[in-house]
Amino acid sequence: MRQDSEATRQRILEAAVVEFAEHGIAGARVDRIATAAESNKQLIYQYFGNKEGLFHTVLVQELARATEGVPLPPDDVEGYAGAYFDFAMANPRVMRLIAWCGLEAKRPVAGVGSAKSKLDLIAAAQQSRKVSDRFSPEFILSTISAVCTAWVPSNWYGSQLDPDAATNAARYRESIVRLVGMMIRPDPKP
Template structure:
């Protein structure tokens, strides 16, 4: 039992260190030696858990995806507020947005992992059912809805440098105003309905 506990503790430290390393340097720039040092272990020990840097990134990415899904919860009947939750989450966790962005950039063209594919499929199916129930305009392709809402929701998370740069140019520089702009933009594209929020809602 003690050996198992120590092993779990070592892996947890590796994952925590890897999350910070990848968020700061990306996959190509990350160094196994730095991750091992931050995790208070050796590179050899790290490779006993993860065969490569890419495998380690994908493992951490699955955990990050689960955390995002749990914190934001897609509700197909209220996409504006869903976008607001995603916006809030990544402004609170800019390191996690950087982590995910590095993966999208550096793994572009690579086959999506099974967890990501299943998550995307499940969300598209939720939107499709919402369309069938009359909650969303059926003229939209569910995949387009997902992409457009995601891009609007993370627009400011991906351009934090502009928040300060544009402070004297916007009518209201407050974070609340930026959130309201995201929610309003999604509302105009995909208006919230008065239907039962439980229809198809979930992660």
């Protein structure tokens, strides 16, 4: 019985990822999620409380993939930028959920690992003068996220500039890594 309920719960989560990525929380429909999961609405409410609870569970799961799924090597911030770009391009649904989260989440999403460990790594690299301290760790990490997601389909601006960005991904990746390198490169010693 436990296996069946866990399998049903997983199907609901998978269907919810698709629904929320496509429609956000306001436009998502529990009926469509239940149908896609081959389940019923009552089980969704039983497992997650309500649509907002399901949305929160999906966000925690998918945002964890984005924040924890791409490690930041202590000595390779540029490599991290390239890896995050690759992740963003390979996971358009996660990027759409992040966009919806920014639009619809009224407060920080509880249960998602913070960026603190990455900020600490950048700060340590700044302390050891491997990364410039001209920008704060928060600015560096946020800028990396912004430029790495500029070309995903859910980013209106990038997709307008190049509707076929996936074909040019290698060129964009190279440019992003180079840009991050210029941003973090320490000033030459006098």
